[in-house]
Amino acid sequence: MATSLGEPVTGLGAPAARPVRGPGPARTLDELVERLRLLRSDAGDPSYTEIVRRIADIRARRGLPGAERVPGRITVYDCFRTGRRRMDAELLADVVRALGADPAPWRAALRGTVDGNPATASSAVPVKGVPDAGEVECRGRDRELDRLACVTRGVTVVAGMPGVGKTRLALCAARRVLDRGGCGGHLHVDLRGFDPAGPPADPHVVLGALLRGLDVPGERVRRLGRDERTALYRRLTALRAPLVVLDDAAGPGQVRDLLPASGRTLITSRRALPGLGAGVLTLRPLAAHDALAVLAGVVGEDRLRAEPRAAERLAALCGGLPLELTTAALQIARRSGWSLADHVHRLESAPGSLPLRAALDASYRRLDEPARRMFRLLGLHPGGAITPAAAAAVAACPVPEAAMTLQRLRADHLLFAARGEDGTPRYGLHDLVRQHARRLVAAEVPYSAQREAVGRLLDHCLASGRPVRPGQPGQPA
DSSP states (O other), X not given: OOOSTXXXXXXXXXXXXXXXXXXXXXXXXXXXXXXXXXXXXXXXXXXXXXXXXHHHHHHHHXXXXXXXXXXOHHHHHHHTOSSOSXXXXXXXXXXXXXXXXXXXXXXXXXXXXXXXXXXXXXXXXXOBOOOOGGGOOOTTOHHHHHHHHTOOSEEEEEEOSTTSOHHHHXXXXXXXHHHHOOOSOEEEEEOOTTOTTSOOOOHHHHHHHHHHHTTOOHHHHHHOOHHHHHHHHHHHHHHHOOEEEEEEEOOHHHHGGGSXXXXXXXXXXXXXXXXXXXXXXXXXXXXXXXXXXXXXXXXXXXXXXXXXXXXXXXXXXXXXXXXXXXXXXXXXXXXXXXXHHHXXXXXXXXXXXXXXXXXXXXXHHTSOHHHHHHHHHHTTSOSSOBOHHHHHHHHTSOHHHHHHHHHHHHHTTSSEEEEOTTSOEEEEOOXXXXXXXXXXXXXXXXXXXXXXXXXXXXXXXXXXXXXXXOOOTTSOO
């Protein structure tokens, strides 16, 4: 019986006598995924939950700390989904191990695909142009646009929750700045900090893309190490003072070497990115009248005037998030035979569009395990203010630990914060974020554990003199 991590292990499910399917030559990631599906079939079609459990066992034997052992179930599911642009080589190796096969040929096959080949990785981080004024608009953000367009130098971070319109605002502001003139060119890159399809872009690769955007020959870029690329980038940007848009940053470490020596930089992120000396503009959901304006910009004001109450309800269901509003408006425009009331019923039946769910899940997967656990369980909270003591009760942890975890969730804009009358910190969930947490708790937490968490919350509320009526586990309040 083999015991290495690269071979079948007792209890990990692959029958020793069955031939193990290899990846074969795979030109694209889709071809590799199809072979991975066949390997899963050969291994007896274990569930994704079972594959996650096996990976946790493998990583435990490897000596990884507890917080790094268990991948998200959706993360593992994504390994078997076609249409990907990238794949985490280490996760692929662990999935293959969990299916009882040797990961070495699968690693080689991944390197051989067009998508996974490091030689072509730079093409995954193209330097883009800033759209023309007619190609991007930002309804309801006049005040924020004015503030960003007035910044003449330095770094500004546009931060906020998923779907709140950070990228669109940054590009609109960049277009205003460029139209005014005075910039030594512009650079715009997507850092994929919270891309559901793969890991954040490597700063070394991004530096190469930025240098090519500054007209440095590709052959010269390939010969430069990271420190050399950084030094050359700073020399060139000191001379040209370009406008740089760094979209969807994962954290300060990803962008620190990408900041130009001179000029203006706009960064979008779900985090505030401390330590960069940057100004921060926190973007909030749109007000009701601005949300209606976004809908009207796609479907027309006449359509909204015909059903004013349904239009207001649609805007409310979208939670003031431009991503949701635009998605809903496009659905309305495509389904001309549906009334707005029909669309209201559709959104009430399934709140949160697929793009928003993917964006929220990308944020969720970037959390450490204590924060993921807290976020799931907060889906059981009935709504209103969440105090550290209430969060500690629902998560069965000390209040100081709960307070720190709430702060981490707030830093990722999965919670919003306020102060109670007594000055104590309080937190809340956007309605659509709460719905996502409820989906996660229903899918990933046993019903018995949900009941226990709700019981602890009830006990806390009764003891503190703040009785509430939580919803049933896994159900809306």
